[in-house]
Amino acid sequence: MFKIALRSVLLHKLRLTLTAVAIILGVAFVSGTFVFTDSMKASFDDLFEDVNSQVDFYVRGTSEFGSSAATLEESIVDSIRSIDGLDVVVPSVDGIAQLVDKAGEPIGGAGPPTLGFSYLPGGEGLSPLDIRQGDSWPTEAGQVVIDAFAAEANELSVGDVIDVITPIGVEPFEIVGIATFGEADNLLGATLAVFEFEEAQRVFDMEEMISSVSLTVGGGVDRTLLQASIADLLPDQVEIVTAEEQTDDELSEVDEGIGFINTILLVIAGVAVFVGAFIIQNTFRIIVAQRTKELAMLRAVGATGRQVTFMVGLEALIVALVASAVGIGVGVLLAMGIKAAFTAFGFGFPGGPLTIRARTIIVGMAVGVIVTLISALLPARKASKIPPIAALRDVATSAKDLSRRLVAGLIVTSLGVVLLAVGLLLDLENAISMVGFGALLTFVGVSILAPLFARAFARTAGKPLPRFAGTIGRLAQENAMRKPRRTAATASSLMIGVALVSVIAVFSASAKAGVAEVFEDDFTTDFQVALDGFSDPRFTGLSPALTDDLRQLDELSVVARMRIGEYRVTGDSAEKFLLGVDGGIDQVVRLEIVEGSFADFRDGAALLFEDEAELLGVGAGDSITIEVPSGAMLDLDIAAVFAGDALGAPLVVTMPTYVEHLTFRLDRFIFALKSPDVTESEARAAVDAVAGPYPNANVTNTDELIGDIEEQIDSLLNLLVVLLGFAILIALLGIVNTLVLSVSERKREIGLLRAVGTTRKQVKQMIRWESVLIAVFGGVLGLVVGTTLGVATVAAVGQGLKVAIPSGQLITYVVAAALGGVIAAIPPSRAAAKTNVLDAIAYE
Amino acid sequence: MSTAAARVAGATKVFGEGEASVTALDDLTVEFEQGKFTAIMGPSGSGKSTLLHCIAGLDTLTAGSALIGEVNLGELNEKDLTLLRREKVGFIFQAFNLIPTLDAAENITLPIDIAGGDPDQTWFDTVVDTIGITDRLSHRPSELSGGQQQRVAAARALVSRPAIVFADEPSGNLDSKSGAELLGFMRHAVDEFGQTIVMVTHDPNGAAYADRIVFLADGRLVGELLDPTADQVFEHLKSMGD
Known part of the structure; x- marks a missing residue:
């Protein structure tokens, strides 16, 4: 058996190559992601150890959570210097x-x-x-x-x-x-x-203030004692840590920083493997179908069904081992590519060799081998169950499994939808993986159902083909219809990619619609000043001097501003955003106070969003205790409970309260109303003149602001679409696979067409149209599934979103899928055009 | 003698190179008359199929020339050869004659459709009627018997009124009754429509339907029979064997 399997692999190079490519790509994505993130982590480990190796201790403000560190009084430096045994004491800001x-x-x-x-x-x-x-x-x-x-x-x-x-x-x-x-x-x-x-x-x-102090210890000093004596000196919310602790903290911050890259890459790799699995499975199914006679022959001469299955499995194993190994190699190259891309885009990474851990190799091999074996064994088992004589006689498979397919497909699809709904609607801890698994099941379910529509689709969508492409078009249409399962499986792999980009399209359109609604309904401002471009509110902001300058203007009657910070409620680990505001926020935003009064909003008081109030079980007049990043506890009287979406944060405090307890010193937004006695353009000119010298300030009116935000949403989501492009590429490869195999299967037919006068160009056309039909089928399936999932997600997330279906963009995706079909048709149509007429019509 | 519908002159076809090369046609010259039914016979390996392929524009000669009408096939490129096959030549193969996804009528008009032309409906009806498959036109090949499939193939070969029809063992896979019907129809097409047909066969009974039989052996012309009967063919084959 081993001999037969090995020979079979070597004899069928085409088969080997097509299957292998699908495995290689899937494995490469997984291992590439691992290699990249491992290398990144390793080089940061080295870097920070190196950086902190000269320092013995750090004195720093405690920071329980959040991104802004606490500050220290500068006077602390002198008291530290008074301690004997220290070599260098360097404060930093x-x-x-x-x-x-x-x-x-x-x-x-x-x-x-x-x-x-x-x-x-x-x-x-x-x-x-x-x-x-x-x-x-x-x-x-x-x-x-x-x-x-x-x-x-x-x-x-x-x-x-x-x-x-x-x-x-x-x-x-x-x-x-x-x-x-x-x-x-x-x-x-x-x-x-x-x-x-x-x-x-x-x-x-930060006059008279510092951020931290680096210390080195002189020779022959007891470090533990020294650390203890310094610790005694330090006030509350200031601590002394060893360089090792500092390194660990910095590394975990970096981990958090690069964690999202890691997650995105792994998700993309997961999608790639999932799409790859579809292709591998489809390829094996076609191959096994083409070999039904060969396998039946083995059965006829006495091989048991198990032996036949074993043989196919062994073949798959050989291919999987080789391809997975190659895939890991390609993954290493991919990791180098990703690293180069990140560097080119300005995400600098410390140098260092690529880290290939045993885990990477094990996972890569396991993914390749397991996916391939499952893909190969299912059709092989089925083939081994066909009675040898039936197989030799080429009896078509019965249609009775159609109803079973319908039931199975519906069950899997509904299961997926239920998981999705649970993940989206209930506030669960692992909601994301639940949603992911639900989406995965939905895709599998739809792909099980897809063969039921494949024929009808090709008949309907292919209807115009005979009219403008004549008999060639008709042949293409018929070819796409003749093996609905094959067409459907091939299209399904494309469906996944298209569905994911459709979800994103729907989500982004809904987000844009939501933004427009929020700004039109909830804001009453004439002008907004925000940061130029997309930015993380925790790391950058507008200089407060800008607000001061604007408040000098006679052309403005109200200049309100917001500053963002983080807090958490005792006993609840979730970090949330709070706002520090001043300058009459109630005049520029519809707060929709439902309880209490804005008049009570003074220093030490808070405005609370109604959902948050409900969650905490408090109302106006009560007080709550929150923790700020420095670790300090803060008692706040609830002045009012508000229901408006405009602020987008659950807790609002006054600016003096903010400044007293939080360290961030930059503003997020400035909202302004013009004075009644000036025109809008006069006010705008005055604002522009003041904001001009602040390069990162972007002055807008409400319409412009909506446009800006829409642009930001677009650019963010376009990035995701580009990344998902990989999944679509793999799916197009699947079309290549299927069609190349179909062409070799239909060699005689193509030879006959050539003999009776079909030109090579026409043969190519025929394959191309078939490919386009398959691709459009996948595109439409993806569109339907993606739009449904997208709308469901938007409905579930709710806040700030308004369901919108970007039909133009979605149609573009289907057109792009069709174009992809044209490209995918290139290798198989070449192979078809090269069909040797004499070989094709030869008979034994 | 009327003019030749097709001919080869000094035709040589060598497969492979050096030691392993096989000469399938060896300086062969032969003509196929217009409006006649010619059969090519010969033992396996005599080069009869190769001759058919080369003169039908499916394969190229190593040396010598092959002409259909006045067109020298050696001077045509791949595309022109394809167009020539489409316009001037009809084919009936031993098997795999039909496209499984098209019904009988579509298979019959396939060469015309590919060329983007309109089939002559009267002629189509005449051919289909003569061939006796009128009631089978909407069936797919899988729903037709072997004999019916071959008759559809014959109708396809005739419907575009080609200058010449090449048939490669057209009755080879059929039972004797179906075979006889098919060959009778081909004979009819020559007599009634003036169609030129060249057929490769190794069946003496089939060959007897022809006006003329040319015998090949080792790629050379080794004999000829005019208006043969089956018995004469048997005799001739026997004498070749001696």
Whole structure:
């Protein structure tokens, strides 16, 4: 048996190649993702260990959660210095500082943070930064050192003067050096700005304050005792940690930062494997069907059904082992490609070799082998059950399993839908995996049902074909209809990709519709000032100086602003956003107060969103205790409960309360109303003039703001569509597979067509139309499933979304699928056109 | 003698190279008359199928020329050969003559449809009627008997009024009654419609339907019979064997 299996593999190179390609791609995605993320993690491990190796202890503010660190009184440095046994004591100040390029556009800020650091002489050895160009750290006010990536990408060099946005405003600084973060040009896309120590305190609005202190210990000192004596000195919410602890904390922050990349890549890899499994299974089914006679012959000469199944399984195993190994190799190349792409897009990673862990190889091999074996054994078992004589006589399979297919398909589909609904509607901890598994089952269910529609689809959708492509079109239509199961299985793999992009399209259209609705209904502002482009509110913001400037304007009657922070309710680990507001937020936003009064909203009081109030079981007049990132507990009196969606955060406090307890110093939004005695354009001109010098400030009226947000949603979702493009590519490969096998199966027919005068071009056309029909079938299935899932998701998520179906975009996807079909038809149509007429019509 | 519908002159076909090469046609010259039914006979390996393939434009000669009418096939490229087959030539093969996804009528008009032409309905009806498959036109090949399938193939070969029809063992897979019907129909087409037919066969009874039989052996012309009877064919084959 082993011999027969091995020979069979080697004899059928085409078969081998087509199956192998599908396995290789799936495995490559999985192993590539692992290699990439492992390498990334390993290099960060090295980097941070390296960075912190010179330091023994850090004194820092406690930060229980959230992204902004607590600050310390600068006076603490002197009390630490008073302790014997310390070698170096270097305080540092961190904050947010965004660089502005020569054209006046802010650099970065779209995602990764724009970091600012202080520099103090004596701390060179302790700094994670290395100077690459212009060997000077900033030693006086007005100087800055920036990261190498920002410098290169924006053609900045030592001696240039650039604007830097800081909490106190926008000021020019002279670049005195270009720094790297270890070997990396930057840290995960974060931009760096280093200032002289006192300058840093000034620009970060931290006079007399510092962020942390780095300590090194002299020789022969008992570290434990020393740590304890320093700890005694420190006030509440300030702690001393070892360099190792600091490294671990930094690494877990990095892990969090790159976690989303990891997750997205793994999801994409999962989709790729899932689509790949469809193709592998379909390929094996066709192959086994084509070999039914051969297998029956083996049965006829005495092989048992089990032996036949075993043989096919063995063949599959050989292919799977080879292809999975190749796939892992391709995965390593893929990882290098991803790394290069990330670097090119400005997400700098520290250097270091690729990390290939045993887990990567084991998982990669397991995925390849298991998926292939299951795909091969199912059809093989079925083939082995056909009585040998029936197989030799070529009896067509009965239609009786149609009703069974219908039942099975409906069961699986409904199961998937139920899981989806549960995941979407109930507030479960592992909702995401439930939704994912539900979607997966739905896809499988629909693919089981798909053969039932394949014939009807080809008949209906293919109707115009004979009219404009004549007999060739008719043949293509018939060919697409003759093996509905094959057509359906091939189309199903494409369905998955199209469905996912359709979900995204529906979601983004609904988000856009929701945004428009929220802004039109819930805001009463004339102008908004927001950050330019997409940005993480925790890492960047508008300089508060801008609000101060706007408040000087006579043309504006109200200038309200919002600042974002994080909090959590005691006993509940979920971190939520809170807002600090001032300047008459009730005049620019429809709060829809349902309980209490806005008049009671003063320092130490809070506005609470009604869902949150319900969750906590409190109402106006009660008080709640929240925890802020520094670990401090904060008692707040609930002034009012509001129902409006406009603010988008469950808890609102006054700006003085915010400033007292949170460390973030940049504003998120400014909302303004014009004075009644000026025209809108006069007010706009005044606002524009004030905001002009703030490069990251984007002034809009409501319509413009909606347009901007729609653009941001589009660009974010387009990125996902591009990533899912891989799944669609794999599915197109599946069409290639199916058609190449079909062409070899229909060799005689094609030969006959050629003999009676069909030109090569016409043969190619015939294959092309068949391919287009399959692709459009997959596209339409995907569209239907995706739109349904999308609408369901939108309905379930609800808040801020309004169901919208972007029909134009969805039709574009089907057209794109059809074009994909044309491309996928290239290899099989070439093979068909090359069919040798004499071979094809030869008979024994 | 009337003019030749097709002919080969000095036709040589060698398969393979060097030691392993096989000469299938060896400097063969033969003509096929217009409006006549010619049979090609010969033992296995005599080159009769190769001759048919080369003169029908399905294969190319190593040396010599093959002509259909006045067209020299050697001067045509792949595409022109295809168009020539479509317009000037009809085929009946031993098996796999029909496209399984098309019904009988569609199979019959296939060459015309591919060419984008309109079938001549009167002629179509005449052919279908003569061939006796009028009531089978909407059936697919899988619903037809072997004899009916071959008759559909014959109708397809005739319906585009080709200059010449090539038949390769058309009755080879049929029982004797169906075979006789098919050959009788082909004879009829020559007599009534003036169709030119060239048929390869190794069945003496089938060959007896022809006006003329050419005998091949080792790629050469080794004999000829005019207006043969089955007995004469048997005799001739026997004498060849001696």
